[in-house]
Amino acid sequence: MSYTSELLKRAIARSPGEPEFHQALREVVETLGPVFEKRPEYVRWKVLDRLIEPERLISFRVPWVDGKGDVQVNRGYRVQYNSAIGPYKGGIRFHPTVSAGVIKFLGFEQTLKNGLTGLPLGGGKGGADFDPKGKSDTEVLAFCQSFINELYRHIGPDTDVPAGDIGVGAREVGYMVGQYKRLTGNLPGGVFTGKAPSYGGSLGRPQATGYGLVYLMEDLFRRKGQSFEGKKVVISGAGNVAIHAAEKVLQLGGVPVTVSDSGGYIYDAGGLDVALLKEIKFNRKERLTAYKEAKPSSEYKAGGMVWEVPCDVALPCATQNELPKAGAEALVKNGCKAVGEGANMPSTPEAVEIFQKNGLIYAPGKAANAGGVSVSALEMSQNSMRQGWSFEQVDSALQGIMKGIVKQITQAAEAYGQPDNLVLGANIAGFLRVADAMMGQGVV
Numbered sequence: 001m002s003y004t005s006e007l008l009k010r011a012i013a014r015s016p017g018e019p020e021f022h023q024a025l026r027e028v029v030e031t032l033g034p035v036f037e038k039r040p041e042y043v044r045w046k047v048l049d050r051l052i053e054p055e056r057l058i059s060f061r062v063p064w065v066d067g068k069g070d071v072q073v074n075r076g077y078r079v080q081y082n083s084a085i086g087p088y089k090g091g092i093r094f095h096p097t098v099s100a101g102v103i104k105f106l107g108f109e110q111t112l113k114n115g116l117t118g119l120p121l122g123g124g125k126g127g128a129d130f131d132p133k134g135k136s137d138t139e140v141l142a143f144c145q146s147f148i149n150e151l152y153r154h155i156g157p158d159t160d161v162p163a164g165d166i167g168v169g170a171r172e173v174g175y176m177v178g179q180y181k182r183l184t185g186n187l188p189g190g191v192f193t194g195k196a197p198s199y200g201g202s203l204g205r206p207q208a209t210g211y212g213l214v215y216l217m218e219d220l221f222r223r224k225g226q227s228f229e230g231k232k233v234v235i236s237g238a239g240n241v242a243i244h245a246a247e248k249v250l251q252l253g254g255v256p257v258t259v260s261d262s263g264g265y266i267y268d269a270g271g272l273d274v275a276l277l278k279e280i281k282f283n284r285k286e287r288l289t290a291y292k293e294a295k296p297s298s299e300y301k302a303g304g305m306v307w308e309v310p311c312d313v314a315l316p317c318a319t320q321n322e323l324p325k326a327g328a329e330a331l332v333k334n335g336c337k338a339v340g341e342g343a344n345m346p347s348t349p350e351a352v353e354i355f356q357k358n359g360l361i362y363a364p365g366k367a368a369n370a371g372g373v374s375v376s377a378l379e380m381s382q383n384s385m386r387q388g389w390s391f392e393q394v395d396s397a398l399q400g401i402m403k404g405i406v407k408q409i410t411q412a413a414e415a416y417g418q419p420d421n422l423v424l425g426a427n428i429a430g431f432l433r434v435a436d437a438m439m440g441q442g443v444v
């Protein structure tokens with residue numbers, strides 16, 4: 001058995017019942033074989049054996065009192081995955097599906113993603129199996145405060161800097177910042193990113209993941225003499241990443257035609273009304289059915305799979321494994337030519353195989369959605385410098401970072417003889433950055 005197969009077998013056996021973590025490991029480890037042929041010192045120093053094992057996984061009780069006065073108990077997590085190139089950095093997710101395995105998969109992906117950004121960021125991730133849907137403002141506040149009552153002792157501006165993710169936006173980050181400040185007496189400065197601009201948040205952070213995704217795809221198109229101009233784009237999700245991706249697609253002359261949530265999807269053939277979407281999802285916090293009510297010419301399909309809508313480009317921006325084999329087959333059959341992942345691991349392994357076999361441009365999440373964490377790093381810089389940069393300054397830096405990621409992943413893919421395989425390119429380029437830093441620091 002090869003070094004990588006054996007390592008994978010061992011890693012999976014010691015983390016039973018964590019399918020998402022196994023999937024993320026398999027996808028990366030299986031592509032790294034050629035690296036170990038060129039660089040046997042990584043094997044001797046067991047760099048990958050160490051990298052796939054999180055430095056630390058913290059799990060804790062989160063008790064809180066709901067609006068009816070009943071006591072609720074959730075479970076919180078923080079994985080401090082790898083600090084070889086900087087403080088742990090990665091978002092916090094509130095969703096009923098959160099488990100140790102989900103947080104580990106996200107932390108592992110984050111470690112390699114942060115390596116790709118070229119910025120000094122280690123990898124971390126956190127969350128809780130708390131469902132913010134349908135909860136009042138005061139319930140969300142009570143939960144966030146209890147969550148921080150434990151987490152505060154593990155984080156800090158030079159050790160671990162959380163941000164948002166699914167179910168955690170500026171409101172939740174604000175509540176956590178407030179509680180962190182009460183407990184530590186410290187001005188929270190750079191302990192969280194994704195803050196509101198009035199207390200240290202970076203302009204451009206809410207837009208960064210969605211915009212970054214579209215900048216990365218535009219750069220890949222440019223290399224093939226194409227652009228977003230006139231392209232029909234199917235987007236899943238209706239949250240922070242999805243809506244900002246739709247906004248940037250429109251700005252670049254493309255036509256975003258769908259958004260979805262766990263109830264169904266909106267199809268708006270003439271192009272989405274992004275201002276209306278923002279009003280419904282960000283301000284009124286309503287379901288997507290409200291879009292159909294406000295714009296009757298659009299269609300709402302309950303429970304449908306957004307991938308059945310014909311398009312040129314698909315941008316999955318909701319959650320892991322949301323794009324299965326049947327979705328990939330439908331996309332290919334209807335002429336889709338490119339897939340860019342705004343979400344983390346949205347395509348199943350079977351779907352990825354179909355994209356690669358059919359020659360689609362396929363940009364994996366760890367490269368394509370790195371814009372969010374990149375602007376978080378810019379927020380940390382602004383906080384340290386006691387400065388606030390303009391939106392234009394941040395946006396232009398984001399464009400530069402996404403171009404740098406495209407360069408790295410395409411160069412790595414070429415160097416390893418598979419120029420169109422951006423999965424290979426992203427995995428190898430991310431791994432090399434972290435691996436070299438780990439080698440330099442001895443066996444830690």
Ligand code: NDP
Binds near residue numbers: 164239322
């Ligand atoms: P939000 O909470 O803002 O939005 C998530 C959206 O996805 C919602 O519309 C939600 O619908 C939908 N969704 C979530 N779970 C499911 C599900 N199981 N089935 C169908 N739809 C679902 O999250 P974000 O936009 O911030 O994050 C989306 C993805 O992007 C995640 O994978 C996240 O890890 C990734 N990401 C986010 C970054 C960021 O900066 N925010 C950075 C990098 C990656 P509903 O309301 O019905 O649940």
